Amino acid sequence: MKLPSSLSNRFHFNFKLPGKTVRMIALLLLLGLSGYIYYLDVTIREAFEGRKFALPARVYGRALEVYPGLKLTREQFVEEFKSIGYHESPQPDDAATYKNTLNGIEFTTRDFVFGDGPQPLQHLRIEFADGKVSLLQLRGSNDADLPLLRMEPPLIGGIYPGHNEDRELVRISQVPKPLIDALIATEDRKFHTHWGIDPRGIARALYKTVTGQRIEGGSTLTQQLVKNFFLTSERTLTRKANEVLMALLLEMHYSKDEILETYLNEIFLGQDASRAIHGFGLGSYFYFDRPLDRLEPQQIATLVGMVKGPSVYDPRKHPELALKRRNVVLQVMVSQNVITQAQFLAARQKPLGVVQRAPAGTSPYPAFLQFVHRQLERDYREEDLRSEGLRIFTTLDPFVQHQAEKALASRLTAIERARKFAANTLEGAVVVSSTQNGEIQAMVGGRDARYAGYNRAIDAQRPIGSLAKPIVYLTALEDPQRYTLITPLDDSALVWSQPGTTDWKPQNYDHQFHGQVQLRTALALSFNVSTARLGIELGVEHILDKLPLYGIEQRPPPFASSLLGAFGLSPVEVAQLYQTFADGGFRTPLRAIRAIVTADGKPLQRYPLNVEPVAPPAPVYLLTAALQGVVREGTAQSLSNWLPAEMNVAGKTGTTDDLRDSWFAGYTGDRVAVVWVGFDDNKPTGLTGASGAMTVWGEMMKNIQPEPLEPAMPEEIEMVNVDPVSGLRYDEGCKAGVLLPFIKGSAPADKSPCGASSAEASGKAEAKPELKQDTKKKNWFQRLFD
Amino acid sequence: MKNRFAWFFVPAWLLLLAGCAGVATQPSTTPAPSGAQLPGEGAIIEPVPKSAMSGNKAVIALLDRAQTDNASGQREAAGASLERALRIEPRNPWLWLELAQVRLNQGQYAQAITLARKSNSFAGHQLRVQAENWQVIGKARVAQGDSAGAEQAFKLSAELAQQAKAEVDRGFIFNFQ
Numbered sequence: 001m002k003l004p005s006s007l008s009n010r011f012h013f014n015f016k017l018p019g020k021t022v023r024m025i026a027l028l029l030l031l032g033l034s035g036y037i038y039y040l041d042v043t044i045r046e047a048f049e050g051r052k053f054a055l056p057a058r059v060y061g062r063a064l065e066v067y068p069g070l071k072l073t074r075e076q077f078v079e080e081f082k083s084i085g086y087h088e089s090p091q092p093d094d095a096a097t098y099k100n101t102l103n104g105i106e107f108t109t110r111d112f113v114f115g116d117g118p119q120p121l122q123h124l125r126i127e128f129a130d131g132k133v134s135l136l137q138l139r140g141s142n143d144a145d146l147p148l149l150r151m152e153p154p155l156i157g158g159i160y161p162g163h164n165e166d167r168e169l170v171r172i173s174q175v176p177k178p179l180i181d182a183l184i185a186t187e188d189r190k191f192h193t194h195w196g197i198d199p200r201g202i203a204r205a206l207y208k209t210v211t212g213q214r215i216e217g218g219s220t221l222t223q224q225l226v227k228n229f230f231l232t233s234e235r236t237l238t239r240k241a242n243e244v245l246m247a248l249l250l251e252m253h254y255s256k257d258e259i260l261e262t263y264l265n266e267i268f269l270g271q272d273a274s275r276a277i278h279g280f281g282l283g284s285y286f287y288f289d290r291p292l293d294r295l296e297p298q299q300i301a302t303l304v305g306m307v308k309g310p311s312v313y314d315p316r317k318h319p320e321l322a323l324k325r326r327n328v329v330l331q332v333m334v335s336q337n338v339i340t341q342a343q344f345l346a347a348r349q350k351p352l353g354v355v356q357r358a359p360a361g362t363s364p365y366p367a368f369l370q371f372v373h374r375q376l377e378r379d380y381r382e383e384d385l386r387s388e389g390l391r392i393f394t395t396l397d398p399f400v401q402h403q404a405e406k407a408l409a410s411r412l413t414a415i416e417r418a419r420k421f422a423a424n425t426l427e428g429a430v431v432v433s434s435t436q437n438g439e440i441q442a443m444v445g446g447r448d449a450r451y452a453g454y455n456r457a458i459d460a461q462r463p464i465g466s467l468a469k470p471i472v473y474l475t476a477l478e479d480p481q482r483y484t485l486i487t488p489l490d491d492s493a494l495v496w497s498q499p500g501t502t503d504w505k506p507q508n509y510d511h512q513f514h515g516q517v518q519l520r521t522a523l524a525l526s527f528n529v530s531t532a533r534l535g536i537e538l539g540v541e542h543i544l545d546k547l548p549l550y551g552i553e554q555r556p557p558p559f560a561s562s563l564l565g566a567f568g569l570s571p572v573e574v575a576q577l578y579q580t581f582a583d584g585g586f587r588t589p590l591r592a593i594r595a596i597v598t599a600d601g602k603p604l605q606r607y608p609l610n611v612e613p614v615a616p617p618a619p620v621y622l623l624t625a626a627l628q629g630v631v632r633e634g635t636a637q638s639l640s641n642w643l644p645a646e647m648n649v650a651g652k653t654g655t656t657d658d659l660r661d662s663w664f665a666g667y668t669g670d671r672v673a674v675v676w677v678g679f680d681d682n683k684p685t686g687l688t689g690a691s692g693a694m695t696v697w698g699e700m701m702k703n704i705q706p707e708p709l710e711p712a713m714p715e716e717i718e719m720v721n722v723d724p725v726s727g728l729r730y731d732e733g734c735k736a737g738v739l740l741p742f743i744k745g746s747a748p749a750d751k752s753p754c755g756a757s758s759a760e761a762s763g764k765a766e767a768k769p770e771l772k773q774d775t776k777k778k779n780w781f782q783r784l785f786d
Numbered sequence: 787m788k789n790r791f792a793w794f795f796v797p798a799w800l801l802l803l804a805g806c807a808g809v810a811t812q813p814s815t816t817p818a819p820s821g822a823q824l825p826g827e828g829a830i831i832e833p834v835p836k837s838a839m840s841g842n843k844a845v846i847a848l849l850d851r852a853q854t855d856n857a858s859g860q861r862e863a864a865g866a867s868l869e870r871a872l873r874i875e876p877r878n879p880w881l882w883l884e885l886a887q888v889r890l891n892q893g894q895y896a897q898a899i900t901l902a903r904k905s906n907s908f909a910g911h912q913l914r915v916q917a918e919n920w921q922v923i924g925k926a927r928v929a930q931g932d933s934a935g936a937e938q939a940f941k942l943s944a945e946l947a948q949q950a951k952a953e954v955d956r957g958f959i960f961n962f963q
Contacts, residue, residue: 065874067844116866148844150870436876437869584907586900595866608865609872609885611900617907670876712877712907 037245044246045253047229048262055169055389055599056160059363059372060153061396062441062594063114066126067148070133071705076399077105077126083154083398085289094294095121103127106139112152115393115595115603124149154398157363159373159385160275168281169389169599172261176293178338179280180260182304185336186329188221191260196222196251197244205240222247224307225263269303270310287315289355297339298347301329302354315354323352366452367429367445368396371572372592374458379605389599394592395439400671400704404430404442405449407700412447412677415695419686426685428677428696429456431575432704435670437609438579438588443572454680461568462661462676466526466689467654468565470581470623471550472535473523475543477619480746485520485622486727491530496560504561506532509655509688518727520626520740524634526653528564535563549614551576551587565654574665575674581623582650582667584711585615618716618743624650625741627666628709635690636664642698648709651697653689660684662692669707673697713741720747728752834914839880845871852884861892879908879915886922895926902926913953917946 064080066072081098086107089097098107104127111121125143127135137143160166172180184191190198198220219227226246250259268276269283277286280303284292288299295303305325306313315322327348334344363369372394376385384390412426424447432442445455454460476483491514496504506528508514513529522530535543540560547555556567569577572590580587588611596605627650630636635653643649651666662677662685675693678685685692721730721737727748730737734754836846848871855864868885875881882905890898902919909916924939 065844065870067842067874069842116863147847434873434876437872439873584904586904594869603862606862606866608862609869610897611904613900613903712910714907 037249040242040245041249044226044229044249048250048254055387056158056166057376057385057388057390057392058155059157059159059369059392059394061156061394061398062439063153063393064151065148066133066136066151068133068136068145071131072128072133073131074100074105074128077128079399080151080154081107084152087289093123101125103129104135109149110152113391113597113601114150115597115606118601119150122149153393156365156394156396156398157369158275159376165276165278166272166282167265167278168285169265170261170279170281170292172257172264174292175264175280176295176300178297178333179292179295179300179304180264181336181338182300182329182333183264183307184221185332185338186304187224187307188219191221192256194220194222196220196247196249202244219243220247221263222250222259225259225266226250228263228266228268267307268310269306270314287354296347296350296353297333297343298326298330298350299353301333301347302326302352305329315352316356319352319354326352363452364450365396365401365443366450367455367457368394368401368440368443368592370445370452370455371440371443371458375593376596390604391597391599393594393597395434395441395594396443396592397441400432401442401444403700403703404432404444404673407696407703408444408675409447409449411696411699415677415687415692421685425679426677427456427680428675428693429460429571430673430675430696430700431457431571432671432673432700433575433579433590435579435582435667435672436588438583438590439594440572440575440590440592441671443592456676457571459570460676461570462663462678463566463656464569464574464663465565465654465656465661466528467569467574467577467652467663467665468563468567469523469526469531470627470652471546471577472531472538472543472563473519473626474581474615474619474623475538475546476519476534477622477743478616480619480743483519484742484746485518485626485740486722486724486748487519488516488727489519489522489530490533491515491517491522491527494529494533494536496532496536498559501559504559506561506564520629523626523652524629524632526630526635532560532563536560549587550580551589565656571674571676574663574676575672578665578667578674579672580614581620581627582672584617584714585613585620587612587614617714621711621714621717622741622743624709624711627652631666635688636666636694638690639666639694639698642695642702646708647706649701650709651694653694655688658684659686659688662687662694663689664693664697666697667709668701669709671701671704671706673701675700716743717741718744718747722748723752726752730754834880840871840875840878842875845875845878845881848874849881849884852888856884856888856891861888864888865892877908879905879910879912879919881905882908883915883918883922886919890922890926890929893929895929898926899923913946913950917943917950919943920946 061083066077078098078100084096086096086098089099091097092099092106092108095108095110098105104125106123106125109119109122109124112119123139124146125135125137125139126133136146136149138146158166188194188198201219223243226243254262265279265281267280268278269280270277270286272286277283281292283303283306284290284295284299287303288295302315302322302325305322305328306315308325312318313322313325330339330344330347333339334341339347372392373385376392380390408428408430412428413423415421416423416426427446428444429446430442430444431440433440443457445451445457445459446453476487477485491508493513494506496506498504508528509526514527517525517527517530519534521527522534540563541558544556544558544562552569552573554567554569556562559566576587576590579590588609591607591609593607595603595607598604628648630653631639631649631651632645636649636651639649639651647668649666649668651664654661654663654665660678660682663675665672665674667673675696677687677692677696687693718741719739720742721732721734721739722728723730723736724738729748729751731751731754736754836849839849840846848867852864852867852871855861855867865885865888868881868888871881872878872885882901886898886901886905889895889901899922902922905919906916909919920939920943924936924943927933927936927939
């Protein structure tokens with residue numbers, strides 16, 4: 001490091017004092033000073049180099065793909081515009097503007113760099129009919145149909161450098177000249193000629209301080225930059241001295257343009273909750289929701305005026321002060337010929353024009369962002385995430401997310417009212433993923449979806465109760481020689497003894513035993529005893545061994561009670577489990593990130609779709625049919641209050657001991673969703689899976705409008721018409737039976753004459769199991785619960 | 787940058803071509819990564835026009851882009867486009883097949899086999915896509931050193947291709963999805 005010597009040259013002392021001691025002291029002082037200056041130099045250079053590139057990672061939601069035929073209404077599209085910061089404009093030809101027309105919308109997109117390359121600005125027209133996109137065109141001299149448009153993705157959050165600083169990095173070449181000129185004219189007119197300090201300004205400040213007047217600035221831009229690096233409220237002479245020295249040092253190392261560029265990106269311009277707004281690039285978005293190069297003179301003046309005191313002149317909090325200050329700056333601008341007299345007069349008349357709602361800073365979706373952050377932490381160093389300006393493309397679908405948030409909040413409130421719980425005590429969590437690719441579309445970590453604290457969707461490990469049962473039934477159905485959907489199971493009293501534990505005597509929810517029940521009925525009505533017997537017959541260890549296949553990493557204790565879900569999982573783990581059932585036995589790890597791109601647009605990493613076959617498709621098909629039975633005629637029947645029968649939803653309710661946890665996990669043709677409801681302190685809620693979580697699930701799905709579930713039928717499956725009671729086979733033409741799927745070769749061989757059954761068969765169910773109960777034993781009360 | 791949008795029009799043009807002249811675009815076929823020729827390998831499967839793969843022009847545009855990227859060695863990009871297409875039509879077996887072919891080219895043999903199986907699970911009675919899936923499975927098995935399994939796959943592929951051809955000859959009208 002060459003600096004100390006060059007510095008000591010600069011501070012060339014030449015004392016002519018007699019005596020060795022004095023010279024020694026002088027030398028020591030000089031050394032000490034050099035050392036100190038060296039220390040300051042290292043500090044300021046580190047700060048300068050470090051801050052120059054400290055860019056937060058930006059996290060984007062999914063980009064909406066628009067094409068003719070897409071289910072999308074005008075209202076939904078306008079919502080999308082809002083989430084990506086488009087403005088309504090009578091002439092929608094600027095980037096990010098739109099105009100409503102008779103049948104649709106005309107709009108102009110922004111330039112945007114996606115994970116797979118840049119997409120330029122486009123002028124477009126969209127029309128809607130019957131809830132769908134009916135036309136998509138490029139507007140121009142010749143309108144041309146467009147098969148597909150990818151909108152810019154909404155920014156859903158950032159991962160900020162230390163102290164939660166946020167900035168939008170700008171190059172000095174991108175900053176409009178009037179802004180630079182106005183800044184220099186207002187703050188530091190000699191910027192281009194001084195050495196980092198303004199001696200007269202310092203002298204004035206010193207004089208005022210010494211004479212007991214208030215301590216004040218007189219800072220150059222360079223000094224202000226130094227001050228911004230080490231933001232403290234301390235105002236002492238020592239600090240001022242350090243600031244002066246550091247400003248001189250900065251000017252020795254860097255050009256004026258480098259200093260100015262860093263200043264433009266570094267200057268503190270306001271606070272947004274816990275996020276600090278740094279630099280004019282972000283300031284421009286934060287106050288005016290537009291890029292720097294689209295600022296008008298009065299907006300430039302407002303921002304420049306804020307440099308003097310970002311909180312005093314905050315245009316949202318103190319509009320009058322901000323307006324006064326703005327006009328002072330405008331006056332300076334016109335006197336320094338930054339703007340013309342005409343521009344000045346026009347600008348003075350204009351209102352502040354600040355956008356009322358600042359673009360979301362810290363994420364509006366904290367639970368999802370937390371999940372993304374955890375996935376990133378596995379692959380990236382924390383400091384890179386916070387400083388390299390990575391752009392992270394995720395899977396979050398704001399529409400689905402809003403439906404999930406809304407349903408959870410409104411249902412919990414309704415339940416609290418109905419059951420006279422104290423308000424805002426009941427909690428919940430929701431996870432929604434897409435069936436075929438495992439992308440997480442929504443995640444709600446609690447009823448206050450904006451609260452960035454305890455994230456129940458990933459951190460609450462609650463016993464899953466009957467949600468575990470499908471694992472037992474799938475294991476059984478994988479052995480078609482022994483088990484089909486109509487195999488009778490034994491639902492009589494059971495005592496399970498295992499050395500080292502007390503005897504376990506499982507009970508059904510209704511505290512009754514049901515004798516012989518068909519397999520599909522035992523699952524539909526969530527009978528504990530027959531399920532436990534089935535599991536013990538199959539082997540507890542054998543079943544639990546399968547959990548890792550379905551993506552469940554933890555190992556429950558090897559007790560039969562584990563088969564009834566006496567172990568905790570988080571909602572996102574349950575979603576992973578049901579994903580495999582929903583996707584025909586293919587496991588796709590749940591993903592929240594699609595791709596990561598560097599600050600300059602180079603693809604860094606993709607998280608491609610990964611699929612693994614973990615369960616044979618035919619038994620999974622049977623399981624899905626049985627889970628559809630749960631909704632059609634089992635414990636989840638009341639889902640029909642929200643979704644029509646044609647949806648053919650497959651699902652399972654889960655309720656734990658003393659009604660502490662209420663769960664529902666289910667899937668449609670395109671989505672898998674899991675809801676948990678309960679108290680954080682684990683007190684009983686009095687809610688079953690059906691009366692709690694399922695109502696949230698139903699409300700949410702009703703608004704999402706999912707695709708009906710029509711699982712692809714594997715080759716090994718055949719549909720056979722059977723007598724629902726005796727389980728004997730009917731002729732195909734017989735109208736009395738129910739049509740049930742069987743793995744080929746496993747359907748009953750013995751035939752029953754058509755119409756001989758005692759069942760009150762009411763026509764054939766198509767391709768889905770229909771549950772005919774021994775009606776004596778089931779009443780409405782039992783059906784409500786598992 | 788300036789040609790970024792040219793690809794939007796390519797599929798439309800191809801469709802027109804396929805429709806008018808009956809000239810089908812060749813789905814990207816992949817050379818066997820290694821190993822000797824096995825019976826049934828490379829069985830000629832009649833190319834399917836893209837219009838038969840999907841009725842959605844957005845999907846065709848993405849499929850087209852993926853095939854171009856795949857052919858020029860841009861496998862990651864091809865995979866990304868196919869995933870976009872799959873978000874629009876998650877149960878389209880041709881898209882799963884195409885993704886299986888990309889993974890095969892990337893040397894991800896187990897993944898290629900799984901994706902081809904997944905494609906088959908959505909294939910219903912579409913014999914041609916099944917035939918192509920078994921080709922992919924066969925090639926992946928060759929690369930994995932499972933020549934017996936590969937032979938089986940190629941044989942099945944050839945049979946399916948033949949049945950498909952017979953259906954076309956009988957005037958079977960091809961339906962996508």
